[in-house]
Structures are given as C-alpha cells and as structure tokens.
C-alpha cells in the first residue's frame with residue numbers, strides 16, 4: 133500500500149531535494165526567526181506543493197497518500213513543513229467547493245508558484261476551539277462583503293498571497309443550527325490595505341510565522357465567497373480529515389528523525405568504557421519510541437488509503453493524528469534524554485525539532501478534541517462539550 137513505485141520515486145526525489153537544505157540551513161532560519169524562502173521556492177519549482185491540484189489546472193493530481201509522503205520527508209530530513217503545509221491541507225476547500233471560475237482563476241497560478249495559498253483564518257482569541265461561536269462577521273453590501281473582527285494564530289499571512297477566511301454571515305441567534313450561517317472567503321491579501329487589516333506578529337516558542345489579525349471594514353468581493361453562503365463550517369469540516377492525515381505524516385517524519393538521531397548517538401557515545409546504547413535504560417526507550425512511530429505510521433497509511441478511495445476515514449484520520457503526534461513527542465523526549473546535556477545544544481538540532489513537534493499536541497487540533505471525537509463518534513458516548 134505504501135511502498136508503491138510512485139511512493140518510492142517521491143521519497144527518492146524528496147530526499148535529493150532535502151539534501152540541499154541540511155540541518156545547518158534550518159538551524160540558521162530558526163536562529164534568525166526567518167522564513168525558509170529558498171526551501172519553499174525549491175519545493176514549489178519542483179512542483180511538490182501543487183501535488184493535490186488536478187492536472188487540468190496545472191498540478192500533478194496526486195492523492196493524500198503521496199502528499200503526505202512529501203511532508204513526511206521534509207520533517208524526516210530535519211526540516212519543518214510548517215512553513216508551507218497549509219497549501220496542501222486547505223486546498224480541498226477550494227477544490228471541492230470553489231466554482232469553476234474560481235478554480236480556473238487561482239489554481240493554475242498556485243500550481244505554477246505565482247500565487248501562494250498558505251493562510252487559513254479560523255481561530256479567534258475569545259472562542260478558540262469553539263469555532264461556531266466565532267465573532268468575525270461578513271456583511272453583504274452590494275457586490276462585496278464587509279468583514280469586521282479579529283483572528284489569532286493565523287500563520288504565514290506575511291508569506292502568502294491568499295487566505296481562506298471563516299466568518300459569520302448570519303448572526304448566531306438567527307440560525308437553526310450553530311454550524312449554519314458561517315461562510316468561507318478567499319481573501320486576496322494583495323488587494324488588502326493596511327487600514328482594512330492589521331497584522332500583529334506573535335513571537336512564539338518555535339520559528340513559526342503566526343499573527344493576530346484585526347479586520348476593520350475589510351472589503352471582500354462577493355465573487356470570492358466559496359460555495360454557498362452559510363455553509364462554510366461544513367466546507368471546513370470537510371477538509372479536516374486531509375489535514376489530520378498530513379499532520380500525522382509530518383509527525384511520523386519527526387518521529388523517525390528523532391529515533392535515528394537517538395540510536396546513532398547511543399552507538400557513538402562512549403561513557404564508562406562502552407556505548408551508552410548498550411545500557412537498556414537508554415536502548416529500550418529508543419526501541420519503544422520506534423515501535424510507537426511505526427504503529428502510528430500504519431494508521432496514517434490506512435487513513436490515507438481510505439481517503440484516496442473516497443471512503444469514510446474520520447476515525448482513522450483522527451486516530452492517526454493522535455498516535456503520530458504522541459509518538460513524535462515521545463521520540464523527541466527520548467532523543468533529548470539520550471543526548472544528555474547535548475540534547476539542549478542548538479547545534480544538535482534536537483531542541484529545535486522538539487519545540488516544533490510539540491505544536492502538534494495543540495494545533496491544528498488539540499489531542500483532547502480528538503479524544504472527544506473518538507469518544508462520541510466512534511464509541512457512541514455522550515458529547516462532552
């Protein structure tokens with residue numbers, strides 16, 4: 133299932149590309165709090181970021197399985213897909229719900245790299261995970277919508293041309309279901325003035341460009357509404373399985389990277405006249421971390437295969453995301469422990485990857501919300517919120 137000829141070719145090509153961006157590159161980008169512009173450019177030029185765009189719009193029309201291998205390999209090489217992964221996981225909203233006109237207008241330019249669709253505006257400071265309560269409004273005025281409100285943690289806005297934005301178009305007290313009345317817009321950031329949208333960067337624990345956004349009468353052309361007004365929440369939910377699978381693959385990549393680092397160091401480092409890996413106290417946690425990553429990887433491929441076959445995969449996608457995020461976090465812990473003091477030194481890259489992989493316990497979906505999904509939708513227990 134996951135060692136097809138195509139998968140092998142993608143892995144080999146990605147490994148060749150990633151070799152040009154070694155740990156030193158990512159360390160330098162991290163230290164300077166910069167954006168891996170050269171890497172994203174190389175990835176785009178090689179066509180990898182347009183993997184999910186159908187061939188008729190200039191992409192390569194690959195499936196989630198192949199897309200997930202691309203992101204896995206970035207993280208497995210020591211890099212961080214977080215700089216560009218959203219282009220893959222938010223693409224589905226435009227592909228599945230965008231009009232033919234919108235697809236013709238944007239997809240070929242995204243595929244060629246002329247435009248970047250890297251930004252996704254959902255989370256708000258006062259409503260967080262409780263998405264349907266979000267306060268940002270979009271009010272129709274003639275041929276455009278006027279957006280007012282605030283978002284938080286909106287990543288890559290400064291390195292994207294387009295942003296998918298979720299806003300309320302019908303007030304909460306006027307809808308039957310709280311998930312009704314939300315709409316998705318494709319905001320062309322190149323047309324947005326500073327007075328319409330203020331971008332305030334948030335300094336955070338890793339090098340991740342993320343921002344607070346303040347909308348003050350931001351005008352969005354009505355033609356940029358995706359699908360039907362009021363159905364946006366469903367469109368976003370639709371894309372969640374893809375997002376879960378892709379993030380799981382990144383975590384699997386991180387997990388293997390940590391295990392490789394830990395096992396190599398355990399073989400090399402000689403203390404008390406023997407390699408530290410000879411001690412079961414060092415060897416067993418690494419073996420366990422590897423076992424966890426392998427198990428998570430199987431569930432990730434199972435979820436991806438179901439997704440690509442057009443079958444329901446909510447259970448598998450959620451489980452894959454939780455297992456993989458836990459496995460990479462555990463492997464990160466083990467890698468630090470194995471390296472002793474050197475695990476904390478920036479030049480070993482472990483502390484950087486450790487910070488980066490921690491994010492996936494919380495975003496784009498927190499572990500608790502996955503447990504809630506499984507408890508409610510898979511095991512039939514009462515909704516807990």
Ligand SMILES: Cc1cc2nc3c(=O)[nH]c(=O)nc-3n(C[C@H](O)[C@H](O)[C@H](O)COP(=O)(O)OP(=O)(O)OC[C@H]3O[C@@H](n4cnc5c(N)ncnc54)[C@H](O)[C@@H]3O)c2cc1C
Pocket residue numbers: 251252253254255256259260261262284285286287288336340342491494495496497498499500501504516517
């Ligand atoms: C670096 C970074 C980048 C991000 N990028 C983006 C982005 O590009 N676009 C975007 O829209 N968002 C983005 N996010 C936001 C991210 O999706 C949210 O942080 C996440 O969904 C959690 O929301 P919150 O932070 O408001 O936590 P809260 O909703 O306040 O929750 C806090 C904690 O309580 C737990 N919790 C809440 N309710 C329940 C419940 N009912 N049962 C059990 N536990 C519960 C949560 O699991 C969490 O651990 C990003 C976040 C970070 C940190």
